[in-house]
Amino acid sequence: MTAATGRPVRVRAEPRRTVRDARRLRSPGVRAGQYVVLALYLIFLAFPLVWLLSVSFKGPQELASIAPRLIPHHWEWRNYSDAFSQQGLLRSALNSTIVAAGSTVLTIVVATPTAYALARFRTRLRGAATAWILVSQLFPVILIVIPLFMILRDLHLLNSLGGLVLVYLVWTLPFALWMLRGYIAAVPPDLEQAAAVDGAGRLRILVSVVLPLLRPGLVATAMFAFISAWNEFFFALVLLRGDQTTLPLNLARFVGSEGQVSLGPLAAASVLATLPSLAVFAFLQRRLASGLLSGAVKG
Amino acid sequence: MKWRATFVAATAAILATGALAACSSSSGSSGSSGGKVTLTFQSLAFQKPTIAAVQKIVTDWNAAHPNIQVKYNQGSWDSVHDQLVTQFQGGTAPDIIHDEAADISGFAQQGYLADISKYLPADVRSSVPDGVWNTVSQGGKIYAVPTLLQSYVVMANTDLLKKDNIAVPQGTLSWDQLQAMAKQATTGGAYGLGWGLKSPTATVMSLSLNFGGKFFTGAGQDAKVQVGDAEKQVPERIHAMAYVDKSIDPATLTQSGTDVLPSFYAGKLAMVVEGNYAAQQITEEAPKTFNWTVLPPLTGTSSDQAADPQTLSVSQSSKHQKEAGEFLAYFMQANNLAAVGQGDWLIPTSKQARDAIQQQTGGKSGWTQTLAGADSQVAAPFQSAVNYPRWKDEIATPALQQYLQNKTSIDALATKLQSGWDNVNR
Numbered sequence: 001m002t003a004a005t006g007r008p009v010r011v012r013a014e015p016r017r018t019v020r021d022a023r024r025l026r027s028p029g030v031r032a033g034q035y036v037v038l039a040l041y042l043i044f045l046a047f048p049l050v051w052l053l054s055v056s057f058k059g060p061q062e063l064a065s066i067a068p069r070l071i072p073h074h075w076e077w078r079n080y081s082d083a084f085s086q087q088g089l090l091r092s093a094l095n096s097t098i099v100a101a102g103s104t105v106l107t108i109v110v111a112t113p114t115a116y117a118l119a120r121f122r123t124r125l126r127g128a129a130t131a132w133i134l135v136s137q138l139f140p141v142i143l144i145v146i147p148l149f150m151i152l153r154d155l156h157l158l159n160s161l162g163g164l165v166l167v168y169l170v171w172t173l174p175f176a177l178w179m180l181r182g183y184i185a186a187v188p189p190d191l192e193q194a195a196a197v198d199g200a201g202r203l204r205i206l207v208s209v210v211l212p213l214l215r216p217g218l219v220a221t222a223m224f225a226f227i228s229a230w231n232e233f234f235f236a237l238v239l240l241r242g243d244q245t246t247l248p249l250n251l252a253r254f255v256g257s258e259g260q261v262s263l264g265p266l267a268a269a270s271v272l273a274t275l276p277s278l279a280v281f282a283f284l285q286r287r288l289a290s291g292l293l294s295g296a297v298k299g
Numbered sequence: 300m301k302w303r304a305t306f307v308a309a310t311a312a313i314l315a316t317g318a319l320a321a322c323s324s325s326s327g328s329s330g331s332s333g334g335k336v337t338l339t340f341q342s343l344a345f346q347k348p349t350i351a352a353v354q355k356i357v358t359d360w361n362a363a364h365p366n367i368q369v370k371y372n373q374g375s376w377d378s379v380h381d382q383l384v385t386q387f388q389g390g391t392a393p394d395i396i397h398d399e400a401a402d403i404s405g406f407a408q409q410g411y412l413a414d415i416s417k418y419l420p421a422d423v424r425s426s427v428p429d430g431v432w433n434t435v436s437q438g439g440k441i442y443a444v445p446t447l448l449q450s451y452v453v454m455a456n457t458d459l460l461k462k463d464n465i466a467v468p469q470g471t472l473s474w475d476q477l478q479a480m481a482k483q484a485t486t487g488g489a490y491g492l493g494w495g496l497k498s499p500t501a502t503v504m505s506l507s508l509n510f511g512g513k514f515f516t517g518a519g520q521d522a523k524v525q526v527g528d529a530e531k532q533v534p535e536r537i538h539a540m541a542y543v544d545k546s547i548d549p550a551t552l553t554q555s556g557t558d559v560l561p562s563f564y565a566g567k568l569a570m571v572v573e574g575n576y577a578a579q580q581i582t583e584e585a586p587k588t589f590n591w592t593v594l595p596p597l598t599g600t601s602s603d604q605a606a607d608p609q610t611l612s613v614s615q616s617s618k619h620q621k622e623a624g625e626f627l628a629y630f631m632q633a634n635n636l637a638a639v640g641q642g643d644w645l646i647p648t649s650k651q652a653r654d655a656i657q658q659q660t661g662g663k664s665g666w667t668q669t670l671a672g673a674d675s676q677v678a679a680p681f682q683s684a685v686n687y688p689r690w691k692d693e694i695a696t697p698a699l700q701q702y703l704q705n706k707t708s709i710d711a712l713a714t715k716l717q718s719g720w721d722n723v724n725r
Contacts, residue, residue, distance in 0.1 A: 064584035066565040082347075149389045158391060237378050238385045241339075241393075243370070252375045256345030260557055260580060 049274070056080070056267035063263045079264035080272075089250055089269060096247040097276060099161050100229040103168035107176050107225040108218060110169065115180035116206060120189070133174045145238055152239060159241045167239065168229045176221045183217025184210065219284050226280055247273045336367045336619045338626065340395040341374045346579060349642030356635050360626060367622045369395070387411040387614075394617040395626060400434040400445065401607050401682060407442040413613040414440040418624025423631045426649035431606050433678040444627045445608035446636060447645035450672035451506060452575045453477065453594040454665070459489060459569040471602075472595045474509070474536055477570075481546035484569035491546035493568035494537065495556035499699040500691045502572075504681050505607075507533045509599030514716075515680035515687075522684040524720035526713035532599065534702055535709055542705050552703050564589055575669045579644035582664060593665025596672045604672070605679035608648055646673045686723050694719030 051070070055063065059076040062069075083089060118126060148167065149158070157163030187210055195209045211218075233248040240249070251273060254266035340357065344350045350373075357371045372393060374382065380402055386392040387406060396403075396412075406412055419441070424432075427445060435443040453472060460467060463484050468476060481491030496502060504514060512530035515522050541547040548568060551559045556573050557580065563571045564585045571577075581591060596602045611630060613623040629635065633651035640647040640656055646669060647653050653670050660666045681687050698715040701707050707715075 060584040061586055064561050064564055064580075065586075066561045066567070146385060146388050149385050153389050153391070158389070234381075237382055241372065241391070243372055249375075252377060253345070253373055255375065255377055260345070260576075 052267050052270055052274075055263055056271050058264060060264060076264065079268040082262075082265040083269040083272065086250070086253070086265065086269070088245060089247075089272070092245040092247050092250040093273065093276070095161060095244060096230055096273075099164050099168065099246060100226050102161075102165040103172065103229040104222050104225040106165065106169045107172050108222055111173060111176040111180050111221065112211075112214070112218070113206070115177050115184055116210065118177065118181045119184040133177055136174050141234055145234070148235075149238060158239060159244055161244065164236060164239055164246075167235050168225075168232065171232075171235070172225045172228050176225055179221050179224065180214075180217055183214055183220075187213050223281065223284055227277065230277060334366055336622050338367065338369045338395060338617075338619060338623055339372060339393040340369050340626070341372045341379075341393040341397060343374045343376050343379055343397045344639070344643070345376065346642050346644075349639055352635075352638035352642045355638070356630060360629055367619075367625070369626055387616075390616050392614040392616065394614055394619065394623050396612045396614060397609065398443075398612065399607055399609050400443070401688075403435070403443055403610055403612055404437070404682065406612075407437050411615050412442040413615045413617065413620045413623075414442065415444070415613055415620070415624045415627065416441040418613075418621055418628070419444065420628055423628050423649075426631070426633075426651055428648075428674075428676075430677040431608060431648050434606050434608060434682060435610055443610035443612040444631055445606075445610055445648045446630070447609045447640055447643060448606055448648055448673060448676050449574045449576055449645050450596065450604050450669070450676065451502060451572055452665075452669060452672065453570055453572050453597060454563075454577070454581070455570045455592055455594055456563065456566065456568070457590045457592050459484060459566060462487070463569070467592060468595055470595055471598045473598050474532075477597065478536065478540055478544065478546075481540055481570065482544045485544070485546040489567050489569055490548040490551075491544075491569050492540060493548045493551040493559045493562055493571045495554045495559040495571075495573070496537070496552045496699075496703055497555045497558075498696060499703060500695045501607075503533050503699060504679065504695075505605040506597065508603040508605055508677065508679060509533070509597060509601060511600055511603075513680045515684050518680070518683055520685060522680070524690075524717050526716050531709055531713065534699065534712065537703065538705070538709070541703070553700075560584070570594070575646065575665075575672070576644045578665055578669065582644075591665075593668040595668050596675060602672070602675040603677050604675060605682065606676035607682070609645070644669075646670060646676075648673070690720055690723045694723060 054070055054072060056079050057075050057077075058072045059074055059078070062073055118129060152158050152163045152167070155163070157166065191209055191213075192205050195205045200208065231248060232246075233252070236246045236249050237252075240246070251266065251269055254262045254269065256262075342350075342353050344353045354371055357369050361368050374397070379398060383392060383396065383398070383406065387409070392411070398406075403412060423444070431445050431448070432441065435441060435445050455467065457467065460480075463486060465480050465483055468480075477492075484491035507514065507530055510529045510532040512527075512532060514524055514526065514530050516525050517523050537547070541549060541552060548562070551562070551568070551571075556577060559568070559571055559573075560577065560580060562568050563581075575593070578593065581589075585591065596604075611627050613620050613627070617623055630639075631649060631652075633649065633655050636647045636649060636652035637655035637659065640652060641660070647656065653673055656666060657670055662670075684690075695716060698707070698712055698719065702709065702712040
């Protein structure tokens with residue numbers, strides 16, 4: 001490009017990161033600092049779990065001692081056998097798994113098309129539906145538990161895992177819809193239009209174009225739904241009777257009146273209760289990360 | 300195609316979940332087929348020996364009564380109130396309900412509990428003192444059998460007392476004696492007394508009966524709070540021990556009873572005031588070298604304490620109230636009640652069961668002193684005051700906590716308690 005005078009004008013290029021900047025970021029001091037911060041954060045997050053493991057191996061004398069130690073003095077395996085012999089721990093773990101898995105699958109299946117409709121279709125209903133979702137989050141659980149109880153009783157779904165799955169589906173749906181709606185809105189509509197130009201029907205577009213791009217969103221929503229259902233206590237307490245329990249209800253039995261707690265067996269049972277969640281997260285985490293990064297670099 | 304496979308897999312998963320859930324759902328509640336009656340019994344037993352004792356009672360009953368089978372369900376103390384509120388509303392409460400007297404009075408007023416006075420045999424009625432029956436009766440009807448009582452007792456580290464040359468009292472323990480002992484024992488890096496008063500109201504209301512401090516006059520809707528000299532005794536004495544004698548560890552005043560125990564085991568407290576069931580914990584948790592005993596019941600002008608027994612009730616919506624009543628009578632038999640009491644380290648309400656425990660344990664580990672407390676358990680006026688739970692949570696507990704933190708005077712406390720009652724009942 002030349003100006004009127006004819007002299008070539010140098011176009012100012014965008015400021016680029018120089019090699020020196022890049023080297024500074026990789027310098028050993030900065031790196032070490034980053035690792036230290038990461039290590040501290042890891043300790044902060046992991047310490048409760050480590051402490052839980054430690055408590056689960058301690059006997060009652062050590063737990064009541066005034067000087068706490070991280071490594072138990074005497075390793076007690078008795079807590080684990082006590083926790084298992086406590087009525088129905090394994091059975092309630094199985095119930096929790098069924099309920100959590102069922103409600104997760106149902107939530108995803110119901111929420112995905114709904115969120116797609118909320119994100120894509122411009123109708124008057126969309127504003128009302130979105131407002132309704134937000135308003136439903138305002139209600140405290142205690143307000144709706146008795147009417148919910150009556151409804152389930154009339155449907156003969158009381159004291160059944162199916163009824164509980166239904167309740168959890170309804171309970172997690174608003175937040176799941178909200179999450180998925182955001183993820184779907186982030187998928188450019190041009191891709192769908194391109195697929196439509198190529199002759200794909202609506203369902204084919206949903207399944208072949210949108211769903212693969214939605215994978216991190218689906219995984220995140222599934223994790224949220226699973227954890228909500230796995231940890232939920234109040235609905236399970238009210239809607240199930242004593243012979244059917246989920247894991248949180250069973251763990252509550254380790255706490256007696258007047259604040260007495262069987263800390264050792266409770267810790268052991270809690271470790272056992274945490275394992276499935278850890279397994280699910282370990283499995284899904286890889287898909288979450290890989291989904292996030294795909295498509296980041298164009299071309 | 301891949302998406303079809305995913306779709307099919309998802310549908311299969313849903314169907315599988317539905318099938319599994321349907322298989323796991325249980326059939327209805329108490330059923331009777333051909334004369335056989337099944338009763339559901341929700342028990343809140345928590346300690347291992349107690350659970351074993353209760354389950355043995357159920358097994359023995361089921362063996363002896365093939366036509367009346369009892370099904371044992373485990374509940375938890377923390378959540379039983381919420382659970383019962385919903386289950387009563389929905390009509391699905393268990394047939395036999397384990398709870399405590401203070402909690403069920405509301406349920407009885409609302410008509411959810413059956414009147415079992417006609418199902419109880421005469422020997423069960425006479426084995427429990429009338430004062431305790433009053434805590435589970437309303438309007439002449441009996442809504443529960445009282446099973447186990449607790450009382451507040453002083454427990455002492457005998458090694459520390461010996462070191463400080465303090466004799467272990469026999470027979471009675473007056474408040475003045477307790478104050479003197481605590482002061483004498485506050486030496487050598489240890490406090491004389493630890494008292495977990497994070498939730499002070501129940502303790503103060505119960506122990507005030509030692510001095511005849513009733514706090515409530517009138518009954519039912521006309522109840523009023525009156526804080527006179529008798530009512531001020533217990534708070535003032537605790538306050539004096541903490542801030543004048545400095546013999547109560549101030550940290551313990553903000554802790555719960557259970558949290559005080561580790562300091563007790565470590566030799567930092569010569570004595571602690573606890574519910575007597577803490578003996579169970581001490582036996583399990585204390586170091587093997589720890590020597591302790593239960594001191595005689597605290598006495599002011601009397602040794603009275605408020606009775607708040609554990610209860611067994613029958614749901615009004617149960618279709619087999621008579622059979623449930625028979626099971627309750629069986630539960631109250633001396634040996635059965637004694638076994639449950641020993642497991643929980645609580646005092647049985649019936650004299651025969653108490654004698655059984657005395658015989659079986661030989662009075663060791665403080666059982667003699669613990670059992671002696673049963674004779675002084677009386678129904679307290681606050682238990683029948685409507686709105687007492689609300690007054691307790693909103694007015695009494697904060698006011699007492701402030702007084703025990705030395706932030707208000709005794710007269711300000713009295714005013715707060717009295718005017719707070721008027722506010723709550725406005």
